[in-house]
Amino acid sequence: MTNRQWHPDNIDPVEELSYTPLEKSYLKTLAVITALIWLGLMLLPLFLLLTDEFDGRNLIVICAEAVLLAAGLVNLSILPKAYAYKGYAVREHDITYRSGIVFPKTVTIPFCKIQQVSIRQNPVSRMFGLYAVDIVNGAQMLAETVIPGLTREKAEEIKSLLIERTGNETK
């Protein structure tokens, strides 16, 4: 049996950590991705125009487009707040990432549980020279945590740190 002592005073609680913000250009990346998604959705009602004409077809298309445009604009307007909340923090034995605006989430992964760390880019983040660090653990759920919006140097730094700490921690 184990009987390790719990010292709450010696621990920096997750809620009181100072989170490192993501790169400012990540906000632009988010804006481009969001705009592309909503533009894609706005294309869908246009397919109605290819069908046989029926009463109110044009009105339905216009209404659908207006609703989607409004939703897209609302989404774009809350992006700065969502961006400001996103961040990561490293403690002695774990890494924490927080995100979400409607449902704020905080995920903590102990270094000893990390199985794999990788760096990746998608076409939009490549446009802004940004990278994401992909942290994989052995969990059934939440097996992958992605920290996006990092410069190459920062991403490499986090990757090296995680690999080093993972090696040092005894499982």
Next chain:
Amino acid sequence: MSGSAYWVLMAKELREFAGPFVLLVIVNITGDKHTFSGKILLASLICAGYLVLAALMAFIDWYFKKYYIEGGKLVFMNGLLNKGITSIPLNKVQSMRTRQGFIYRVLELRGVLFDTLASKSAEVELILDDRDWKALMERVEMQEEAVEDKDSGAEAVTDADAGDVQGVPAGKAVDKDMATEGNPKEESAAGNAVRMGFSNSNLIKGAFCQNHLQGMAVLFAALAAVYNSVTTVDDHAVDHIIDYVDTYAGTLSLQPSGYVVIAVALYFFVMLLWIGKVFLRYANMEVRIARGQLTFESGLIARNSSRFSYDKVCTVYVKRNFLEQWLHGSTVMLRQALNATDEKKGADVRVYGSDSAADFLNWWLGSGYGSSPEVVSARSGYGLMWHVMRLDILISLAAAVTLACFGLYVWLAVPAAWLLISLAKGFMAVRRGRITLKEDYIEIHNGRFADIRNYVKYSNIEVVRLKATPFTPYSRRVSLTLSTNGTSFTLRSLQEQEAREIYERLVFFCK
């Protein structure tokens, strides 16, 4: 592999080519192209080709399939043109399973399968006779002893705990009468090994106590198979049946009591199907515990076994619904990492009916697990009730609106009753929802009508997540998710402060 293994491989090849063979026979013998004797000749030729092909493929499989153990690794070779060599370090084997289907038992063979955590690796099956099986087990046990000796310093504490667990039942062998009262029959074998036998009457009792809707799933699966075969015979067969029922509907109509009788008969039929399914899979169940290894074997016709180390278990699940509580039974499940189990057949170790939870928990958590002091706990609030009921509310509303639209006001009682049941379900979920951090393990209570307790070790926690909702600023309630490599649990509507404390402790102690 022994010569008898060839016949098992032959049976497998015959089964593999059976579909194309039947199709080929049907295509060739239907139609007017050939005379009757020509059709017989053609069918015989196809049969001969089928047998030769299966025999040849089985021979290649048997001749080129080799295995040996070298340097703590199981090396497995197979294939003629597409030759493959698989090497599995024995200390990476998550669990070792055996299967003994009908043909295996006739030929006194067993198929041995090795599960590792590599999710994409192909399943490796060795077909061994008793002599080879014993030789393999000896090598595996030797390897385990070598690893234990190597790690003896580091694992001194764990070994002491495991020794206690094995020692208690070995010293206090339970007599046979206990087995009939809901407890498993325990016997001390050679050394400190413990053997637990579970009576079949307990198994039937346990199967009877399960959620009876599971039986409905079995019935629907059977009906789907019947429907499928009927439609395969003739596309118009279903139309004929519907027309027949339509024509004779007047004479077939029953009194209300008749419908009740049919419903009761259907219920008993479903129960019979469900109990039969469980009985076939789990009859004559036997559990052996030796040196931290648990071997589970069951099955009436096809015997299946699973052998794994106690540190490969990620959660012990104990369920007691009101029937099980009344009959002094429980359902115990030992859950391993998902990608390490035989997902096709659901090889999680399940013990129905017997009140054996304490035995497994003693083995897994240590004999003093019951006295482990409570550190902190948190209960779910009424937010969980909304979560449980949300779908039922939507369904009931939709049904009520539809019924009202058609003027069927009397039938509104059905969605109302459904909503009441859902309310009871939500209330019970809130009553049961709780997480308790003990000094040595975590106990998670969930379930609705049934009392479900999940036991998790701190070291099994892989990741922890805290999630707020738009109502959190007012209710001060959050959700806590903890995930192991085989299970995950989300505890909703916990008090924020308690949840944050538990979150910190879980992250701290899981190292």
